[in-house]
Amino acid sequence: MDFGKRLQELEERGLRRETWPVDSCQGALISIQGRPFINFASNNYLGLAQRGEVREAAEQAIRDFGWGSGASRLMSGTHRLHEELEARLATLKRTEAALLFPSGYAANVGALPALSDERTRILSDELNHASLIDGIRLARGEVTIYPHADTEALEAALAQQEDKALVVSDGVFSMDGDVAPLREMVTAVERQGGVLYLDDAHGTGVLGTEGRGTSEHFGVSSASLLQMGTLSKALGGIGGFIAGDRDVIAYLRSRARSFIFSTALPAPACAAGIAALEILEREGGHLRDRLDRLCRYLAVGLERLGLVADPMTPIFPVHAGSVERCVRVSAELRNQGIFGPAIRPPTVPAEACRIRISLTADHEASHVDRLLDVLGMVL
Ligand SMILES: Cc1ncc(COP(=O)(O)O)c(C=O)c1O
Structure with missing residues (x-):
């Protein structure tokens, strides 16, 4: 079994995966190897991971x-x-x-x-x-x-x-x-x-x-x-x-x-x-209200960019088509300080690659504005 060759094949198909070591807390703002990013890739929906x-x-x-x-x-x-x-x-x-x-x-x-x-x-x-x-x-x-x-x-x-x-x-x-x-x-x-x-x-x-x-x-x-x-x-x-x-x-x-x-x-x-x-018992209602407002705000902005968006949950798929395009969009987001990894096979079919944007109660409207600006440039 030649894993070097298999890895090469993955590389050629845009399916080689890497990890991104965070050196901060898991908040709306994170640092990866010393570089600051707005984080749209976490499931820490209520911001409790760092509370x-x-x-x-x-x-x-x-x-x-x-x-x-x-x-x-x-x-x-x-x-x-x-x-x-x-x-x-x-x-x-x-x-x-x-x-x-x-x-x-x-x-x-x-x-x-x-x-x-x-x-x-x-x-x-x-x-x-x-x-x-x-x-x-x-x-x-x-x-x-x-x-x-x-x-x-x-x-x-x-x-x-x-x-x-x-x-x-x-x-x-x-x-x-x-x-x-x-x-x-x-x-x-x-x-x-x-x-x-x-x-x-x-x-x-x-x-x-x-x-x-x-x-x-x-x-x-x-x-x-x-x-x-x-x-x-x-x-x-x-x-x-x-x-x-x-x-x-x-x-x-x-x-x-x-x-x-x-x-x-x-x-x-x-x-x-x-x-x-x-915390969920005490403050969950307040945190969900905040998250809900951000979701609605993002959905309106995405629709303005011509994308379909449903604010029912904090998960927003931004469809990017092929593996190559999705990897490129994700890299361009990163260049602009936005962390939103490319979701590719085997997680989704090859033709349905996407940037999975997730919001948390820790995000600010200004983070969403920045995301929308950058998406408008790179999509
Ligand atoms: C729908 C669903 N079920 C189960 C899991 C696994 O949960 P955990 O990350 O706690 O192992 C995940 C995680 O991504 C998930 O999205």
Whole structure:
């Protein structure tokens, strides 16, 4: 296997990837190798990653309990802070229980295989996140991919299933920012007697009057709904979770392999998560209002540039077409002090490359103005 040659091929197709080491906090303004940028590439939607209370909670937990958790959750790795955070996440999602995983990715690749067997019919939206796709690849059920957010197609696929279905969907689609038609989906899944597994990584903290996510946005609650979320986006930290009925959570605790066979989140990460949830309760409404105003402001500006934009979520795909054009636009943005990486295959199809602009409550209108000016020049 000649990896040098494979790398060369990636290079020629514009698909070689590099990392950009940040040497500052994760705010609206970041420094990369000493150069300042306005950051439009983070999922830190409410600006909690760098908040004082979150840092202090993590620091205090390091002083009290050290850093590492030493073992997986079923060995000696469970700290009382895991259980406190799980109880608070269940409260946020209005479910009986919740289970923490080391990351959102781990939650999806652990839960989906555990929830299905050979007789499960898995129905998956064509634009689902890679971690859902990977979880489904590890699961044993038969898989049908349905067209994006197409409830009629989903209903038709459900009607053909004799066995119970496991419908899998993003709540907010990570690369497009649109929201799944949850109400119709839940109705269809309830009728069939199956389960809807909703990945609300980008809805949690952002959607709903109290930030409970996509389900609150649509006013949906259902015994057929199982919600996945992560602390790594609006909650500004790290760690994935599943929230649902006591029995399903207890079952996952015994069966989800990424829960069983991976070291537990460090207690300071749990302390930071708890502090972030406290801020969400106290100030979430104010932070979401601020974010919402910025989203509307950006959407109007993008439309003025002739682009289609929906301010419903803080994710704005700016379509750039081919890999080459997208890489060029991203480089030109960087030259002008704007950080917005090129989203390319395998994340999106080769002809649908984009700059994924994400806003946070920490941005100012002047940052958005600058982005719009530069986009107007480089697009
Ligand atoms: C929709 C979706 N699900 C799951 C994940 C994985 O979450 P984490 O980054 O916490 O592993 C992501 C992260 O990008 C995501 O966008």
